[in-house]
Amino acid sequence: xxxxAEREFRExxxxxxxxxxxxxxxxxxxxxxxxxxxxxxFRLAQYWPRVSRxxxxxxxxxxxxxxxxxxxxxxxxxxxxxxxxxxxxxxxxDLAAGVALRLRLRQALAQLPPRQRAxxxxxxxxxLPERDVAAIMSCSVGTVRSHTARALAKLRASxxxxxxxPEPQGEEQRA
Amino acid sequence: MSxxxxxxxxxxxxxxxxxxxxxxxxxxxxxxxxxxxxxxTLASTAAAAAIVxxxxxxxxxxxxxxxxxxxxxxxxPRYAILSYQDGGSxxxxxxxxxxxxxxxxxxxxxxxDGRWALTVQVDSDHARxxxxxxxxxxxxxxLSTYDSMPSALISWAPDSATVVLIDPSGRATTYFDxxxxxxxAAPWQTPTGNYTLxxxxxxRRGEIVVASxxxxxxxxxxxxxxxxxxxxVTVAIPRSPTGTGVPALGRGLSPLSPDGRFLLLQAGxxxxxxxxxxxxxxxxxxxxxxxxxxxxDNHLIRTGPDGSGRPVMSVYDTSGRPVNSLPLTGxxxxxxDACLAPIGPDTAxxxxx
Numbered sequence: 148x149x150x151x152a153e154r155e156f157r158e159x160x161x162x163x164x165x166x167x168x169x170x171x172x173x174x175x176x177x178x179x180x181x182x183x184x185x186x187x188x189f190r191l192a193q194y195w196p197r198v199s200r201x202x203x204x205x206x207x208x209x210x211x212x213x214x215x216x217x218x219x220x221x222x223x224x225x226x227x228x229x230x231x232x233x234x235x236x237x238x239x240x241d242l243a244a245g246v247a248l249r250l251r252l253r254q255a256l257a258q259l260p261p262r263q264r265a266x267x268x269x270x271x272x273x274x275l276p277e278r279d280v281a282a283i284m285s286c287s288v289g290t291v292r293s294h295t296a297r298a299l300a301k302l303r304a305s306x307x308x309x310x311x312x313p314e315p316q317g318e319e320q321r322a
Numbered sequence: 323m324s325x326x327x328x329x330x331x332x333x334x335x336x337x338x339x340x341x342x343x344x345x346x347x348x349x350x351x352x353x354x355x356x357x358x359x360x361x362x363t364l365a366s367t368a369a370a371a372a373i374v375x376x377x378x379x380x381x382x383x384x385x386x387x388x389x390x391x392x393x394x395x396x397x398x399p400r401y402a403i404l405s406y407q408d409g410g411s412x413x414x415x416x417x418x419x420x421x422x423x424x425x426x427x428x429x430x431x432x433x434x435d436g437r438w439a440l441t442v443q444v445d446s447d448h449a450r451x452x453x454x455x456x457x458x459x460x461x462x463x464x465l466s467t468y469d470s471m472p473s474a475l476i477s478w479a480p481d482s483a484t485v486v487l488i489d490p491s492g493r494a495t496t497y498f499d500x501x502x503x504x505x506x507a508a509p510w511q512t513p514t515g516n517y518t519l520x521x522x523x524x525x526r527r528g529e530i531v532v533a534s535x536x537x538x539x540x541x542x543x544x545x546x547x548x549x550x551x552x553x554x555v556t557v558a559i560p561r562s563p564t565g566t567g568v569p570a571l572g573r574g575l576s577p578l579s580p581d582g583r584f585l586l587l588q589a590g591x592x593x594x595x596x597x598x599x600x601x602x603x604x605x606x607x608x609x610x611x612x613x614x615x616x617x618x619d620n621h622l623i624r625t626g627p628d629g630s631g632r633p634v635m636s637v638y639d640t641s642g643r644p645v646n647s648l649p650l651t652g653x654x655x656x657x658x659d660a661c662l663a664p665i666g667p668d669t670a671x672x673x674x675x
Contacts, residue, residue: 165338167332172336185349188345192346192349249331249332252328309325
């Protein structure tokens with residue numbers, strides 16, 4: 148990659164790195180977020196001349212991140228197992244309760260299968276319509292709904308103090 | 323608290339690395355240099371359309387500057403591809419139909435000697451593991467099965483003598499013994515400490531190897547069938563690891579080299595258990611994550627797309643340098659894993675390497 152293309156790539160990364168990193172944290176967890184984002188940006192750099200001419204670079208990067216994570220998870224989950232879990236006991240006070248909720252939610256996210264995790268993150272954090280989530284995950288809208296519902300049920304079972312989230316914007320509102 | 327707010331909170335304590343674009347561009351440059359080397363090497367051989375003998379290139383010294391003493395892979399095929407993953411589905415060689423067929427399994431991994439198949443069916447709450455002779459297992463016959471949580475740990479021993487499967491609780495172990503064809507449950511007590519479990523050692527002793535990264539070193543412990551410490555080796559690491567201490571291989575493949583000497587960690591480290599030292603394992607382009615098997619005692623394989631998106635299988639030496647490469651013609655373009663086993667009567671017609 149040379150000249151203008153490299154400059155444009157650097158500008159894109161500089162502008163989006165915080166948003167993409169947060170997405171990586173939610174999709175892959177704190178331990179693997181760096182690797183996931185780095186792999187996605189490597190792929191983006193590899194195909195930048197073509198991707199940069201497409202309608203949505205963000206959609207491409209999200210799709211790469213989802214598939215990288217799903218692929219990694221399929222290969223890894225048979226083997227990884229840390230036996231020492233961080234304590235999640237809440238200390239007194241609202242701040243500590245918030246920290247405890249964050250820890251519980253992080254652990255609950257880590258327990259979700261990758262497709263359920265991606266569905267809930269893309270719907271409720273990225274605020275994407277089901278149609279776009281389905282395109283990223285290469286599945287139907289119905290499958291997205293199914294994954295989202297299962298993920299929400301598990302998250303609320305683990306974190307009962309999460310209030311019912313308002314439904315993200317639907318297809319019609321975003322059209 | 324709303325879900326969206328809570329998800330925001332989960333990410334608030336971290337900021338992205340400062341040099342993301344630099345690292346991506348640097349990796350891209352290394353990847354393209356490697357691709358050029360492999361293409362030049364490929365151009366020098368008279369490869370058949372689907373069968374390519376391994377290529378030997380003159381390899382420079384190791385990353386520490388010393389000359390490599392490893393023997394390159396032999397110049398004739400020794401292994402056949404018995405199974406591979408394409409687009410999330412696993413395909414396996416049917417020795418009776420002489421073709422690869424879809425398995426419907428979430429993993430389909432041959433034993434290192436190719437005689438046995440380890441398969442798994444997973445849903446969100448449950449996993450069913452099966453072991454059987456390859457030619458029978460592919461038709462769903464003669465399987466010993468075991469049910470567990472999906473996150474159970476499993477590994478073939480490098481000598482194919484055993485499979486070890488550890489429940490997520492860390493308190494029970496199931497062994498498959500190839501000599502009897504039986505799965506046997508055994509009590510197992512997880513020692514205290516923060517570590518990652520992985521391989522079974524060769525030799526039918528049923529030993530398990532665990533490792534952890536601690537204060538500039540990696541500690542590798544060998545535990546017996548009851549979880550008692552049999553041996554421990556602590557090795558200084560040559561740099562701060564960027565990944566974790568978990569093994570770089572997955573899905574039941576052994577992270578230990580066939581002779582049990584080397585251990586590959588996701589942190590980009592290759593631990594030499596014989597000499598108690600760790601060296602860097604940096605492939606030019608693909609990450610350690612993408613390594614998916616041992617070729618022989620001194621070489622590893624990677625399966626995946628090359629720079630132009632074509633699926634290839636590549637062999638790396640233990641310093642991470644590419645040695646040879648095979649285009650995976652006719653197996654689909656989305657291959658992410660491929661499992662090798664020695665050539666034998668049942669592999670006639672399979673893609674060889």
